[in-house]
Amino acid sequence: MTRLTGVLLNRWFRLGAVLIVLVVIYLTAQSKHQQRDQLRDAEVVLTQDCADKLGRYNLQPDTRYRSPYVEAQTGAADSLLGYRAEDVRAIQRGCNIIDDLQGEQAVSAAERWNSTRFVRGTQTSCDHCHQGVGDKQDAQGNRQTGSISLGASWVMADMYDRFTGLLLPFELRQMQCFINSSNGFKPNIADDLIRDVTAYSRFLSAALDLKMGNRYPEQGIDELPASGTLKRGDDYVRGETLYQGRCAHCHGAQGLGMVQAGRVLFPAVAGPDAFNLQSRNNFSFVSTILPGFICRNMPKGEEGSLDTQQCRDIAFYISNLPRPAGDRQGPLAAVWQQLMMRAMPGLVGFVDSLNPSSPSSPSSAQSSL
Amino acid sequence: MDSLLVYNNKKRRLIKRYLITLLLLLLVFWAHLWSGNPVFYSAISQEPGWAEFKQRYTVSEFGEDGYFVRAVKSGYNLFFHTDRYGWRFTRQSADDAISSCASCHTPEDIAYGFVNADRYDPVLAKRVSFEERVMRCYASPSRLNGFVPTVYDPAIRDLRIFARMVAHKLQLSEGALRAAG
Numbered sequence: 001m002t003r004l005t006g007v008l009l010n011r012w013f014r015l016g017a018v019l020i021v022l023v024v025i026y027l028t029a030q031s032k033h034q035q036r037d038q039l040r041d042a043e044v045v046l047t048q049d050c051a052d053k054l055g056r057y058n059l060q061p062d063t064r065y066r067s068p069y070v071e072a073q074t075g076a077a078d079s080l081l082g083y084r085a086e087d088v089r090a091i092q093r094g095c096n097i098i099d100d101l102q103g104e105q106a107v108s109a110a111e112r113w114n115s116t117r118f119v120r121g122t123q124t125s126c127d128h129c130h131q132g133v134g135d136k137q138d139a140q141g142n143r144q145t146g147s148i149s150l151g152a153s154w155v156m157a158d159m160y161d162r163f164t165g166l167l168l169p170f171e172l173r174q175m176q177c178f179i180n181s182s183n184g185f186k187p188n189i190a191d192d193l194i195r196d197v198t199a200y201s202r203f204l205s206a207a208l209d210l211k212m213g214n215r216y217p218e219q220g221i222d223e224l225p226a227s228g229t230l231k232r233g234d235d236y237v238r239g240e241t242l243y244q245g246r247c248a249h250c251h252g253a254q255g256l257g258m259v260q261a262g263r264v265l266f267p268a269v270a271g272p273d274a275f276n277l278q279s280r281n282n283f284s285f286v287s288t289i290l291p292g293f294i295c296r297n298m299p300k301g302e303e304g305s306l307d308t309q310q311c312r313d314i315a316f317y318i319s320n321l322p323r324p325a326g327d328r329q330g331p332l333a334a335v336w337q338q339l340m341m342r343a344m345p346g347l348v349g350f351v352d353s354l355n356p357s358s359p360s361s362p363s364s365a366q367s368s369l
Numbered sequence: 370m371d372s373l374l375v376y377n378n379k380k381r382r383l384i385k386r387y388l389i390t391l392l393l394l395l396l397v398f399w400a401h402l403w404s405g406n407p408v409f410y411s412a413i414s415q416e417p418g419w420a421e422f423k424q425r426y427t428v429s430e431f432g433e434d435g436y437f438v439r440a441v442k443s444g445y446n447l448f449f450h451t452d453r454y455g456w457r458f459t460r461q462s463a464d465d466a467i468s469s470c471a472s473c474h475t476p477e478d479i480a481y482g483f484v485n486a487d488r489y490d491p492v493l494a495k496r497v498s499f500e501e502r503v504m505r506c507y508a509s510p511s512r513l514n515g516f517v518p519t520v521y522d523p524a525i526r527d528l529r530i531f532a533r534m535v536a537h538k539l540q541l542s543e544g545a546l547r548a549a550g
Contacts, residue, residue, distance in 0.1 A: 065544060080544030086489035090496060154543075158530050160436040167440055167530065189520055195496070199487055206543035212484060213537025 036192065039110060040089065047105050050095035053133050057207040059092070061085040069141065070209040080206055087199065090192075094200025097193060098134045098150070101125040101182070104263050113193040119184040120324065121273030123257050126197075128267040129181065129281075131297055135204050136218070143208065144303075146222025146296035150197075151204030155212050156219050163280065170198055180279035183324045222296050223288035229309040234287075239317025242310055246299055253352070254345050255321050270321030272341050277333070278326020283319030290315035413442040416450060426476075426538045437530065440523075444531025447524060448476065451513060455524045458507040459515035467512055470528070476535045477547075483532035484541045499532065500525050 046054065058068050062082040070077035083091065096105075096112065102125055103112040127133055134150030137143055143152075157170035166172070171194050175186045187193050210216060226234070244253065247269075252258055255270030268274040275281045281290045295311040297303055306314070322340035325333040400406065419442060423429060428441050446454045451469035452461050461468045470479065486499035503525050504517045518524040539545075 078542070079546065080542070081485050081488070081546055082544075084489040084491075086496060087487075158437075158440075158526075158533055167436055167526070169526070169529075195487075195498070199496075202487055202543050209542050211537070211540045211542050212533060214540075 035110070039113075040086070040192070042089075044089050044092035044096065045107070045111070046092055047096055047099045049099045049127075049133050050092065053135065054092060054095060057203075059083065059088055059203065059207075061088050065206060067207045067209060069207055072141065074209075077209065083203075090196050090199040091203045092200075093192075094196035094198070094203075095133055097197055098126040098130060098200060102264065113191065113196070115193055117185070118178045118187050118193070119182040121183050121268070123259065123264045123267045123273040124182040124184075124275075125264065125267070126177070129293065134201065135208070136297070143216070143218040144296065145217040146220070146292055147218050148221060148293075149204070149208075149216070149218035150201040151206075151208050151210050152216040152219035154198070154201040154205045155210045156215060163286070170201065174198075179327055181275045181281065183274070183276040183279075183326075221289050221292040224291040224295055224308055224311055225288045226312065229312060232309055234283075234309075234312045234316040236313075236317050236320060238310075239313035239315070242306075242314050243317050246306070247314065250299070254348055255318060256345065269318050270323055271345065272324060274321075274323045276324040276326040277337065278328050281319075282323075282326075283315045287312075287315075290319065411439070413439050414446060415442075416446050418449070419445055426535060428534060437534075440527050440530040441534045443523060444527035444529075444534075447528055448474075448479070448531055455507070455513075455515075455518075457516070458518050458524055459513040461513055461515070467514075470506070473512065476531070477539065479528070479532045480535035480539055480541060481545065481547055483529065484536055484543055484545050499529060503528055 056068065058066075061084055064082045065080045066077045067080075068077075093111075093113075097115060100106065101112065101115050101119065102122065103109050103116065106112055109116060130136075130148050130150055132144075132147065134148075135143070136147035136149065143149060153173070154170055157173065158167050160166075161168035161173075164172075164176075171189045174194050174197055175189070178184045179186055243255075248255075250258060250266040251269050252266075255268060255274070257264060257268030257271075257273060258266040278285065280286045281293070283290050291308070291311040291314075294314055295304070295306055295308060299305070322337060322344050324341070325337045329337075422445060423442075428438055443454070448470045451459055451471075452463050452465075459468075467473060474482075482502065483499050486502060487496060489495070490497045500520050504520075507513045507515050507524070508517045
């Protein structure tokens with residue numbers, strides 16, 4: 001009798017425990033949904049760049065939207081479907097995510113939908129590649145060729161992508177950015193993080209009056225193949241010299257980026273916080289993208305000052321610096337890369353310190369002052 | 370005696386396992402080789418009206434590859450013959466008043482729907498994407514009266530690509546409004 005009661009009690013206890021776990025999961029999910037709803041309704045505190053950008057494009061709740069940019073460029077702008085307050089907030093949040101993925105300027109990580117969940121490194125942010133908060137223009141308001149404009153990418157989404165062999169939807173492309181360029185993880189397609197970035201990109205295409213399915217020069221990267229050079233061959237040593245002369249003062253002698261007071265001033269191009277081996281930025285994976293990006297967008301403020309061979313040399317050098325393994329490299333490559341990232345900076349620093357003529361050695365730095 | 374029984378049971382179980390494996394293999398071979406059902410096909414069936422549609426919307430000039438055109442063709446089939454090409458997601462048949470997307474919409478409608486999607490819907494009290502609108506059409510009892518495809522399903526994707534292509538032909542920008550009349 002006692003044994004039977006014990007068994008029954010045991011069963012009830014187990015059943016109860018399972019029920020309690022299920023109720024806790026349900027209540028947690030409910031509370032998370034409520035938090036998300038509250039965030040969706042909350043006023044958005046814009047970063048300075050987003051306030052400038054969205055202010056210039058006159059984003060506000062209205063039944064109709066007319067782009068001041070298009071009016072200024074062409075003298076007239078079509079009346080488009082306006083945005084409700086909820087849409088405006090989604091666009092604003094999307095802009096913030098592009099400008100400040102790490103949430104350095106946010107009061108709480110929740111303001112960016114906890115985006116750092118999907119990023120391993122502590123430096124990556126969308127606008128490091130998608131400059132000008134995804135809409136890079138010169139002082140006259142001309143959109144920049146090969147600047148990976150988000151608006152232009154939106155109107156050309158769903159096209160065949162030669163790297164994945166897919167008709168790549170905009171949301172999946174964002175996921176790839178998270179996985180490889182940010183060396184992280186894939187957010188869900190329905191996550192607010194993805195949806196808000198899509199909302200912002202769609203708004204940019206409205207503000208710039210980009211037509212659906214048209215190819216614009218600012219879309220993607222102006223790829224730079226070897227045939228675009230004098231075909232001297234890409235050279236690591238030339239690349240290193242150029243990197244130390246033109247790039248190292250921002251990105252660091254070893255490419256580990258520059259962070260001050262918790263704010264990333266210049267992102268890492270090597271090491272644990274950089275893009276990974278599977279990223280399209282990796283020269284040994286795709287040899288035309290990073291040189292194209294460098295030629296069109298680097299060094300900041302001096303764009304166009306490097307010739308095509310120099311861009312390829314720098315890209316070749318950068319891509320040979322240690323960085324995390326990608327999602328397809330496998331565990332051995334991952335372990336090797338981790339070892340390199342941890343051992344190499346110290347080793348290189350030590351060797352450099354022995355060589356007084358090295359640009360990164362202390363004696364050289366003192367002499368250049 | 371007992372050991373004989375155990376032996377027989379073991380033998381029976383073994384035979385059962387072999388039989389099940391054999392049946393499964395037969396099913397797989399039948400499905401792949403003898404059923405006549407295509408397992409994978411890159412060619413999309415051509416429905417009446419596709420050639421005119423392709424010419425009218427200059428589909429061949431859009432995109433630099435055959436993949437996109439194939440997806441548009443699949444979208445065309447889904448749009449005009451949902452009961453046949455999206456049969457998994459609808460209970461409607463050709464005899465019903467509403468049997469396809471084309472029963473209620475024109476290709477232009479869907480293109481405008483696409484460029485005006487991802488907006489807040491006060492009735493649903495949330496922002497609704499184009500894909501969700503299509504899903505709702507599939508599931509709605511008053512429309513396709515069926516089931517919800519996943520967002521990755523070609524039944525959604527190819528309709529989006531179809532809408533995108535028509536929007537390109539009409540040279541619509543994001544949020545473009547239809548001219549009155």
